[in-house]
Amino acid sequence: MRKISFMILVLVLIATITACGNVSEPTNSVSSDAEEITKASADASVAEENEKTQNASFLIAYFTMPEDVDTEGIDANSGASIVVEDGVIMENVEYIAAIIQQTIEGDLFQIETTKTYLLDHEPLVDQAAEEQEENARPELSTHIENIDQYDTIFLGYPNWWGDMPMAVYSFLEEYDLSGKTIIPFCPHGGSGFSGTVWEISNLQPNAQVSEDGLTISRNDVADAKDEIVAWVQNLGF
Numbered sequence: 307m308r309k310i311s312f313m314i315l316v317l318v319l320i321a322t323i324t325a326c327g328n329v330s331e332p333t334n335s336v337s338s339d340a341e342e343i344t345k346a347s348a349d350a351s352v353a354e355e356n357e358k359t360q361n362a363s364f365l366i367a368y369f370t371m372p373e374d375v376d377t378e379g380i381d382a383n384s385g386a387s388i389v390v391e392d393g394v395i396m397e398n399v400e401y402i403a404a405i406i407q408q409t410i411e412g413d414l415f416q417i418e419t420t421k422t423y424l425l426d427h428e429p430l431v432d433q434a435a436e437e438q439e440e441n442a443r444p445e446l447s448t449h450i451e452n453i454d455q456y457d458t459i460f461l462g463y464p465n466w467w468g469d470m471p472m473a474v475y476s477f478l479e480e481y482d483l484s485g486k487t488i489i490p491f492c493p494h495g496g497s498g499f500s501g502t503v504w505e506i507s508n509l510q511p512n513a514q515v516s517e518d519g520l521t522i523s524r525n526d527v528a529d530a531k532d533e534i535v536a537w538v539q540n541l542g543f
């Protein structure tokens with residue numbers, strides 16, 4: 307009888323130990339779940355950080371001047387110097403910059419001046435010619451806080467008198483872009499880039515100025531979305 311009681315006791319003990327073992331399992335699995343969650347959130351924040359770094363490495367800097375254009379009756383079309391898309395009016399350079407940004411997710415930056423420009427076409431043309439003759443450096447009212455975070459700079463400007471607007475000279479002289487890649491883009495009325503790519507290299511001799519920049523006739527900009535996207539994708543980033 308004592309023997310039987312002892313056996314029962316042993317069996318109860320074994321059952322208890324086994325049960326305890328089972329109880330501890332969920333604890334292990336909770337801790338491994340927690341480890342998984344911690345790892346997943348660490349992975350997510352690394353991915354987020356990478357994404358930020360990736361976004362931050364592209365700067366899309368551009369200069370444009372909104373000429374006074376009668377937009378009445380214009381729909382998804384180019385009024386020479388503007389693009390109207392979904393009711394939003396954009397200058398040609400601004401439009402190309404926006405498509406680049408949508409494609410590659412960089413930071414947009416508009417080069418602006420403290421001085422004002424005349425927005426009617428003819429007076430603006432004269433004003434631009436005057437600035438060029440004077441080799442002026444218009445003072446800029448917008449500045450980039452930390453240029454070092456960017457490896458690649460898309461630089462957009464309209465062709466003005468076969469050259470860049472002088473405000474773009476001011477921009478290129480304000481920063482040291484050594485070691486960075488500069489990719490120009492330029493809508494025009496027939497002159498393409500003129501000598502501007504060389505001019506950029508001259509102002510930033512230690513930057514790599516891409517020969518694969520994009521130049522589009524102002525008459526084609528409104529229909530050039532696919533071309534712009536394909537161009538950005540083919541740059542190999």
Ligand SMILES: Cc1cc2nc3c(=O)[nH]c(=O)nc-3n(C[C@H](O)[C@H](O)[C@H](O)COP(=O)(O)O)c2cc1C
Binds near residue numbers: 370371524
């Ligand atoms: C002051 C001025 C000068 C220009 N000079 C030229 C030129 O020499 N060659 C050319 O092809 N286009 C010239 N254009 C046309 C612009 O390059 C073209 O309209 C461009 O799309 C303007 O872009 P935006 O509207 O974004 O500023 C000139 C336009 C302006 C306002």
